[in-house]
Amino acid sequence: MGHAGNAIKKLLDTRVTALKHAPLDLPPITSPLLISFERWSDKRKKLFFDDEETMKSSNVHNLNLKDNLFANLLSAPMRSEKLTRVKLPKDMLMQLNLETTESSSSKTRLRLNATINHKRRGRSSYVINSCRILDQNRKMVNSWLPMPPSISSVQYFEIPDVEIPTDLFSKYGDDLFAILLKSLEKRDSAHSTKTTNQINDWDVILTNDKERNSMVALMKVLINGADNTLINFNLPSFAENEWEEIRKVNNLLYEDGVVLKSNGDENTIKLLYKYIMYSI
Amino acid sequence: MLKNSIVTKNAIITSTNTLIKNNVKYLLIDRQSLFAQWENEQKSCLRxxxxxxxxxxxxxxxxGMVRDxxxxxxxxxxxxxxxxLKRSLVLKDxxxxxxxxxxxLKSTLKTLDFxxxxxxxxxERKGMKLCIARDNTICRQIMKNLLTIEYFKEEVSRWQKTKRETTAYIDYRLKFNHLKIFDCENDESSKKECKKTKDKRLIKLRVIGEFDRNIIFMNDMLGTRL
Incomplete structure (x- = not known):
């Protein structure tokens, strides 16, 4: 090393001091690749707002959509409907999945099941939520099975391995109605005081009018000087005593109907919607 | 400032999004003049x-496909x-x-806002989540779902070359037959009529009809015109 090493070190030192004193005179960056990087970034573009105030002053207001039944239904993730192969938000569809049969007497290992509260795990398929259409097209039921398991290496099965109950859809309807009735009758006074005891925009009025044709309608009403839109569900399926019971436990009434709050009774409202669409 | 982002004159680029800072040209701030013009110059307002x-x-x-x-x-x-016509088929008022x-004008402006x-x-920062951001997410999901359905409608109309004459075009775009399918909700006589048919077209009408009907209900509640 010796002399040569010292010479190199000296040379480097002088370069560093020279660079310190005279910075490189680089031309300003003009390449659009750098100054307009947003054009090449290939990321999803969005409008940027600094804070809530600037957003509001630009006419972007909070619409409170989480309390709107229809906005919630329409914003659910899309799933392919098995009869038509059309994609639809899954909250508007009926979920089918396979469950293992417990009893040893059963010849098959698996049973097709229609779930009311959609399961998140496991494989499932989706069909239109209409009793009439499903019954008419029943002979196609084999093609409605959740497909992935049939080609999965984890659990191999043939279509004859699956038991398809004859009362699959009628049982779904009965169960749905029972759950709905329970959830309407369970709404005790403690629950009612939790939510505001007053009718607000987007609340649901449930009626039991056997004369009326439409089961879903909107009502414009003036409450405390403000224009409110209420959703009217008319469900004539309740028996006289059931309806009386529902009216008794729900102390918030509007004319002949029971009021369900848009924030607080979301699950009951969704069940109602499901049952109405199922029965059309 | 957002973490791990590249900042240019017009935008902030994060790992997932390109956020455009200069948003003036995308927003319609002055609305009073539009309302004043509306009566006499509807066409230019619509433009x-x-x-x-x-x-x-x-x-x-x-x-590109979604943008188209x-x-x-x-x-x-x-x-x-x-x-x-579409509205009158759903809301019978x-x-x-x-x-x-x-x-x-009002409804189009509200739709633009949507x-x-x-x-x-x-x-948003950790521990400070904003309600308006959740609300915007719902709007984005609805738009996404709406465009999926619109793509389907456009596609079935496109299958035949003479677009105007296809049944799908008439069903979904002109006469809105998919919304008429719910007329027999609770009426026994018309229920029987609906029962007669089993074909795929009617099931498709019912599936798409349910979506469009909910869109119209939502429109009426929000004042939009999606």
């Missing part, structure tokens, strides 16, 4: 609004659609607010 919708095109999606669907949808809404002479909400971004 202004159409331009605003078209400017939001790059924000709708990264995929959006433009087809907007074009159809502005040029062809008979919204009052006399017309409600829609009879007001400025209703088309689409703007769907494409806007607001920074």
């Amino acid at each position: 202004i609004l159409y331009r605003r919708f078209a400017r939001l095109r790059p924000f709708i999606s990264n995929r 669907t959006y433009m087809d949808y907007i074009r159809y809404k502005f040029i062809k659609e008979d919204y009052s 006399e017309g409600g607010d829609t009879l007001h002479p400025q209703y088309p 689409v703007t909400k769907a494409v806007s971004f607001i920074p």
Whole structure:
């Protein structure tokens, strides 16, 4: 090393001091690749707002959509409907999945099941939520099975391995109605005081009018000087005593109907919607 | 400032999004003049609004196909659609607010706000989540689902070359037969009529009809015209 090493070190030192004193005179960056990087970034573009105030002053207001039944239904993730192969938000569809049969007497290992509260795990398929259409097209039921398991290496099965109950859809309807009735009758006074005891925009009025044709309608009403839109569900399926019971436990009434709050009774409202669409 | 981002003069680029800072040209701030002009110059007002919708095109999606669907949808809404017919098939009232002479302008502006909400971004910090950001997410999901359905409608109409004559075009775009399918909800005589048919077209009408019906219900509650 010796002399040569010292010479190199000296040379480097002088370069560093020279660079310190005279910075490189680089031309300003003009390449659009750098100054307009947003054009090449290939990321999803969005409008940027600094804070809530600037957003509001630009006419972007909070619409409170989480309390709107229809906005919630329409914003659910899309799933392919098995009869038509059309994609639809899954909250508007009926979920089918396979469950293992417990009893040893059963010849098959698996049973097709229609779930009311959609399961998140496991494989499932989706069909239109209409009793009439499903019954008419029943002979196609084999093609409605959740497909992935049939080609999965984890659990191999043939279509004859699956038991398809004859009362699959009628049982779904009965169960749905029972759950709905329970959830309407369970709404005790403690629950009612939790939510505001007053009718607000987007609340649901449930009626039991056997004369009326439409089961879903909107009502414009003036409450405390403000224009409110209420959703009217008319469900004539309740028996006289059931309806009386529902009216008794729900102390918030509007004319002949029971009021369900848009924030607080979301699950009951969704069940109602499901049952109405199922029965059309 | 957002973490791990590249900042340029016009935008902030994060790992997932390109956030456009200069948003003036995408927003319609001065609305008073539009309301003043509406009576005499409807056409020019509509052109202004159409331009605003078209400017939001790059924000709708990264995929050209989705952006094209959006433009087809907007074009159809502005040029062809008979919204009052569509609405009257679902809401059986006399017309409600829609009879007001400025209703088309008001509802289009609200729709523009809805689409703007769907494409806007607001920074959130840990422990400080904003309700408006959740609200915007719902708008984005609805727009996404709506465009999926619109793509389907456009596609089935396109299968045959003479688009105007296809049954799908008539069903979904002109006569809205998919919304008439719910007329037999609770009426026994018409229920029987609906029962007669089993074909795929009617099931498709029912599936798409349910979606469009909910859109109209939502429109009536929010004052939009999606």
